[in-house]
Amino acid sequence: MNNNKPHVSIIILNWNGWEDTLECLESLYATNYENYNIIVVDNGSKDDSIEKIKEYCRGNFEIESPFFKYNPHNKPINLIELNKDDIYKTELSSQINTKFSNLYLLKNDKNYGFADGNNIGINFALNNLPTDYLMLLNNDTVVDKNLIVPLLKTAESDPRIGMVGPKIYSYDRPSEIQSVGFSIKWSLGEIVSIGHTEKDEGQYDKVNNVDCVSGCLMLIKKEVIQKMGKFLDHEYFLYYEDMDSCVRTRKLGYEICVVPDSRIWHKTSSTSKKxxxxxxxxxxxxxxxxxxxxxxxxxxxxxxxxxxxxxxxxxxxxxxxxxxxxxxxxxxxxxxxxxxxxxx
Missing domain, CATH: 1.20.1280 (Monooxygenase)
Known part of the structure; x- marks a missing residue:
């Protein structure tokens, strides 16, 4: 692990969705960036998510995906389990095994919603890990192996850039754009997804300044979150909290950019269907x-x-x-x- 590179804390929220979460994790562990940790926040799941995640970390659960081949050679993954009340008082250094990747599993006692579920993961990262950037990543995504490097390159290029996001494609139609950021039409109360359902023909291949990026993946500078206090407003519980955070980021004077060389594929509203x-x-x-x-x-x-x-x-x-x-x-x-x- 190269400590000269920024450290990224990746936060994935799981709620009764271990199948999606494991596919997302396997794609993350294939990325070409090393200085990161993954934090899975289980939001009080009632299925067998916890056991399935443990089984995966032991290397006993082979993941199938149209986007990659399963890699048995990067297992086992060093799993560190914590309950919500432990995250401020547990000494983690004694539990970290540097020979393996670390996955932190924070087990919430109930469903705190998207906002506070992620806020719990953010607080854990800021208090316990050498975090420079926080990445919020939906569990129903698959990421490209070159995900992190382009995002960091853009974020590090200008101190005015506070948040970046990737080009998002449809999981079921991998060449169809789902979003390259959002614009807000205030007089209509509409948040318009740029590029939605368009075929990717290179029309969005330049870094673009936008009003908002999708909560599917947001990479945020640590200083932005520190200035905000609580990053996601729990008042929303579900939906619009990511747009709210983008508006507050811009009100602090930061820019928000979409980085097209960074790509993910998103399953449409997996949680919403439930x-x-x-x-x-x-x-x-x-x-x-x-x-x-x-x-x-x-x-x-x-x-x-x-x-x-x-x-x-x-x-x-x-x-x-x-x-x-x-x-x-x-x-x-x-x-x-x-x-x-x-x-x-």
Whole structure:
């Protein structure tokens, strides 16, 4: 491990999704960068995620993927297990075996949501590891072997760059772009994914300054998080917390960039499919929280008009007709009601 290179703490949140998590881990361990540690935060899973992760680390679970061949030679992985309450008081140095890669497994007692689940991993990294950068990575992704180097090269090139993200492709359609960052249309309350569903023909091959990068993968400078305090706002629980963090990063004076030489493939809404009606509630509620926190008064009024004339009915129609979930309108309406009632 070359300590002259920046240290990256990679945080992966797992909730009843060990199959995705293990595929993601195997792709990470094939990357061509060495100075990193992986922190898997298990958010109170009720399946056998913990045992499956242990089995994988022992080298007893062979991962199959269309994106790589399983490597039995980098196992076993040195697994260090911690409970949420242990992360501030446990002396880790005695547990670290430098002959093997270290994977830290933080076991939460319940589901703290995307925001606080990741915040627990961030706090652990800042308090216990020689962290220079923190990477939040969705467990339902597969990463390219050249993932980290281009991200760090761009982030290190300018002190004004506080956060970077990769080019994201669809897992099922590997040449189709899912996102190369986001732009915010404040008067509509729309966060538009740049390049979404486009075939990659080199049209996004330059580093680009954007409003936001996807929470699928965010690489953040340590100083940015230290200035913010808590990086992800737990008020959201699920959805929009990554966009909120991007807005706060830019308000601190930092730029956010997408680095096209860094690539990942993302499975579309693996977690959301497990909790579809929960997703309907939080997406409806959280757009109001986001807009109330950051939009100007005239932008918010225009958003309200757009929401009730078009967006609300589109969401209800999409879920009840296209996805054939006849009860989907209930959490959407409840989320709208709670969003309207939310106060700063």
């Amino acid at each position: 909790v579809a009606q929960t997703a309907g509630y939080y997406t409806s509620r959280n757009i109001f929280i986001f807009m109330k926190k950051y939009s100007q008064k005239n932008q918010y009024y225009l958003f309200i008009m757009y929401y009730f004339i078009y967006k609300l009915w589109y969401s209800i129609g999409l879920n009840t007709v296209y996805y054939r979930d006849l009860k989907a309108f209930i959490p959407i309406l409840r989320g709208t009601k709670d969003g309207l009632a939310w106060k700063k």
